[in-house]
Amino acid sequence: MLVRKYLSGQHGGLITVAKIYGVRNVSQLKKWVKKYREDPTSLHRENRGRKKLSLKYDKSREELLQEQVDYLKMENAIPKKWVQLIKENN
Structure with a gap:
């Protein structure tokens, strides 16, 4: 105005x-x-403030779930490996 x-x-x-x-x-x-x-x-136009985060993903839902499964498998394998190494050293 x-x-x-x-x-x-x-x-x-x-x-x-x-x-x-x-x-x-x-x-x-x-x-x-x-x-x-x-x-x-x-x-x-209102250009102030934080930019809104995009909710678009590059990966499909299945790929994200598979990555999570792989991570949890690896996380679960670490204590098993430690137990195995301790048994071998004793």
Whole structure:
């Protein structure tokens, strides 16, 4: 709204528009004008905050489950191997 008011020339220059609408930093208004001139819809987008995580997986559900099974098999094999090594050393 401020940018359009400034560009229409209704309220004068940047400083005047900034004072009327309480924008403390005129350079911020300049940035908004520049963005608006490049893409009028860019000021309506919300780009602040954390990016949302994508829930898309590269691997299929079966592949993920198989990896989990393999990991658990390996985890289970470690104590068995220790017991075997202890028996061999005694």
